[in-house]
Amino acid sequence: MIRRRAERRRTTRAAPSPTEFDRRLIAPMLIGSVLNPINSSMIAVALVPIGVAFGAPPAETAWLVSALYLATAVGQPVVGRLVDMFGPRTLYLIGTGLVGVAGLLGALAPSLGALIGARVLLGFGTSAAYPAAMQLIRRENERTGEDSPAGVLTALAVANQTVAVIGPALGGLLIGVGGWRAVFTVNVPLSAACLVLGALWLPRARPGSADRARGVDLPGMALFTALLVALMLFLMAPRYDRWYLPVLAALAAAGFTARELRVREPFVDLRVLGGNVPLLVTYLRQLLAYTTAYAFLYGFTQWLEQGRGLSPGTAGLVLLPLSASALAVSALTGRREAPRGKLLVGSAVQVAVCAGLLLAGAGTPLWVLPAASAVMGVPQGLIGLATQNALYRQAEPARIASAAGLLRTFSYLGALGASAATAAFFPHRADTPGLHELALFMLAGSALLLAITLPDRSLSTLTPQERPEP
Numbered sequence: 001m002i003r004r005r006a007e008r009r010r011t012t013r014a015a016p017s018p019t020e021f022d023r024r025l026i027a028p029m030l031i032g033s034v035l036n037p038i039n040s041s042m043i044a045v046a047l048v049p050i051g052v053a054f055g056a057p058p059a060e061t062a063w064l065v066s067a068l069y070l071a072t073a074v075g076q077p078v079v080g081r082l083v084d085m086f087g088p089r090t091l092y093l094i095g096t097g098l099v100g101v102a103g104l105l106g107a108l109a110p111s112l113g114a115l116i117g118a119r120v121l122l123g124f125g126t127s128a129a130y131p132a133a134m135q136l137i138r139r140e141n142e143r144t145g146e147d148s149p150a151g152v153l154t155a156l157a158v159a160n161q162t163v164a165v166i167g168p169a170l171g172g173l174l175i176g177v178g179g180w181r182a183v184f185t186v187n188v189p190l191s192a193a194c195l196v197l198g199a200l201w202l203p204r205a206r207p208g209s210a211d212r213a214r215g216v217d218l219p220g221m222a223l224f225t226a227l228l229v230a231l232m233l234f235l236m237a238p239r240y241d242r243w244y245l246p247v248l249a250a251l252a253a254a255g256f257t258a259r260e261l262r263v264r265e266p267f268v269d270l271r272v273l274g275g276n277v278p279l280l281v282t283y284l285r286q287l288l289a290y291t292t293a294y295a296f297l298y299g300f301t302q303w304l305e306q307g308r309g310l311s312p313g314t315a316g317l318v319l320l321p322l323s324a325s326a327l328a329v330s331a332l333t334g335r336r337e338a339p340r341g342k343l344l345v346g347s348a349v350q351v352a353v354c355a356g357l358l359l360a361g362a363g364t365p366l367w368v369l370p371a372a373s374a375v376m377g378v379p380q381g382l383i384g385l386a387t388q389n390a391l392y393r394q395a396e397p398a399r400i401a402s403a404a405g406l407l408r409t410f411s412y413l414g415a416l417g418a419s420a421a422t423a424a425f426f427p428h429r430a431d432t433p434g435l436h437e438l439a440l441f442m443l444a445g446s447a448l449l450l451a452i453t454l455p456d457r458s459l460s461t462l463t464p465q466e467r468p469e470p
Helices: 002-014 023-033 035-054 063-086 088-107 112-125 129-144 150-178 187-201 209-213 218-236 244-262 270-275 277-306 312-333 339-357 368-394 397-425 432-453 457-461
Strands: none
Touching: 023 035, 023 088, 023 129, 023 150, 023 187, 035 063, 035 112, 035 129, 035 150, 035 187, 035 277, 035 312, 063 088, 063 112, 063 129, 063 218, 063 397, 088 112, 088 129, 088 187, 129 150, 129 368, 129 397, 150 277, 150 312, 150 368, 218 244, 218 397, 244 270, 270 277, 277 312, 277 339, 277 368, 277 397, 277 432, 312 368, 339 368, 339 432, 339 457, 368 397, 397 432
């Protein structure tokens, strides 16, 4: 009798409303999706103390940023494709479990090389949650018959944007309490929360997983990995003596293209993707926007500590207004998709902030610095929402997780570009001339983003609510 009652309670608890989004999915989706941005942003204020601890210059500690994004740039679309094929639960649990392991390894790392290895593992571990979340949103909208995911997509974007900019302040607090190793230990409780919530609420795999396993395009994934790794290693340190890396990237790209056009179930369906020009442009916008965003996060933060002489904790507090403005903008604009308007305003504000950095110097009044951060939060709150909503409408539904993974890949390519630019413009220390050179680099990318968005009227016809009447 007791067992039957317990089973009835479990059955009742497991049955979501047929017309409403299953709210039990929101917590594991949100916590899992913020694992990458919180680790990306906390490291910004830890680079200087880590460099001091291991006697490493900024050009070497930049690998702590590059390693995570290189691993995640590869991992996101690969894991996203596996999520499309097998469902989100297993990949989510494996990935978030790896995050906890990586956190422990980072906290105990005896050398910079070991710490970089922990960041690589962390990158792979954080690759599952966002593609899984996008597929869960698609599944729920199909189950309920409601084609209005703006609210959940907004929550996802707000969580990521907010955590990304709270991260420096949190990192500064943790460093002040327990040293730089504390920024790695935070992954342990986050990983545990993801494992518990994911095991409780994520749906189990659909029948037929064994059959789908035979369709995994392992050669395509391997060629894609080789292409990205060779290209990124060259871009992070472009020199004449590394000529073989772009050659390897070109060969891998040729092999990847030939493979994907021939195989029945490709890892990336180049036929569909090549014909989907709006989605390709969305990926380009993501690359440009996040190159500027992360160059500001890493470069401006390091300049605050070395060029302006602030402590890591104070530098994190200077960036805190970025979080508040990003959250406010996202909350105010999230219910209406309007990707074109958001992209135009966001890119224009990026241009203005980058131009303002050209006037920054050691004598800049302290109050100006958090004001600049607050203004930079406006594009943080707009552009991420716009590209995420655009992708949801433009991507093929059956490949939404892998498409979302590729969107994140272009974010990480932007982060890698920003990291490489920061290392190039700050070869020895983050001084004011280097900040000005970095600002010019950011200004060029922001201006290009504005230029490719301004004439694109197709963005105004993406959503059913905004399509013109026939």
